[in-house]
Amino acid sequence: VTVCATVTAVAPGSGTPTGTITFTGPGGLNETVTLDAGGMACVTTTVLETGTVTVTYSGDECLSSSTSTVDVAVNPAASAVSVTVDPNPSVCGETVTVCATVTAVAPGSGTPTGTITFTGPGGLNETVPLNASGTACVTTTTLETGTITAVYSGNTCFLSSTGSLDVTVNPASSTVSVTVEPNPSVCGETVTVCATVTAVAPGSGTPTGTITFTSSGGLNETVPLNASGTACVTTTTLETGTITAVYS
Known part of the structure; x- marks a missing residue:
């Protein structure tokens, strides 16, 4: 002016x-x-x-x-929000950083202050203050495929605005570990077979779903994973050979 x-x-x-x-x-x-x-x-x-x-x-x-x-009279200037996600795409449970930068729209100038509210699939809902550069970031491990929205609150000098970005979250790799107790056993003995499923980095979290156990001696049973990602069966028909546990 x-x-x-x-x-x-x-x-x-x-x-x-x-x-x-x-x-x-x-x-x-x-x-x-x-x-x-x-x-x-x-x-x-x-x-x-x-x-x-x-x-x-x-x-x-x-x-x-x-x-x-x-x-x-000095009216609030228009603002614009740009959103970045790193990495994108990611995998389930991976740590993802979501940032939003607010800039003034000409002829307005200056660095906006206030807050950004991030919402997104997987339960992301967090409000963060802008830093001295007009940027706010959050990290999350619960992101799912969909659209992240960043809403700038506005202040006395800048109008509120919204930015968004589509994100892709692919399934993470998993690994299955099997235990047999007792091993070795004798014919007709009660044997407990357990399988635990874990996420492979950079994925994280506790898998859900089912394990299907098969082996010689007729073992063929599907069991849901518990809250720890483990499923177990007991059998008295086990024979010498290989037990296979398939995570769904």
């Missing part, structure tokens, strides 16, 4: 004033400028806020000092 002041002599006085003009106003405007040959002085500022700008003429040896004011 350009603010100008022109000083003129009041009749019956005449002549072109010299000296300085001091501009003060809301938002921190406080600047003293020398009058040009036409008795005018101007300042430019990007920090102006709604209120009253005051201009004070210093006076010179021929003209007395004087003051004038003007009311100014």
Whole structure:
């Protein structure tokens, strides 16, 4: 914004004033400028806020000092939100960093302040303050495939805005470990066979689903995993050979 002041002599006085003009106003405007040959002085500022700008003429040896004011209206600037996700695509349980950066839309300028609210598939719902660069980030391990939305709250100087980004979360790899107790055993003995499923990094979390156990001796049973990712069966028909546990 350009603010100008022109000083003129009041009749019956005449002549072109010299000296300085001091501009003060809301938002921190406080600047003293020398009058040009036409008795005018101007300042430019990007920090102006709604209120009253005051201009004070210093006076010179021929003209007395004087003051004038003007009311100014400074509306909130538009803002824009850009969203990044790293990594994208990811796998289930992987640590993912979601960031949003808010920028002013011209002719507005400056770095927005306030908060960003992130929402997304898998239960993401978190509000984070913007840092000094106008960016906010969250990390999550529960993300699912879908669309992440970042909503900027706005402030006295910037309007609220929204950004979004589609993300892909693929299934993570898993591994199955099998235990047999007792092993070795004897014919007809009660044997407990367990299988535990774990996520392979960078995936994490506890798998759900079922394990199907098969082996010589007729073992063929499907069992759901418990809360720890483990499933067990007992059998008295086991024979020497290989037990296979297939995670669904």
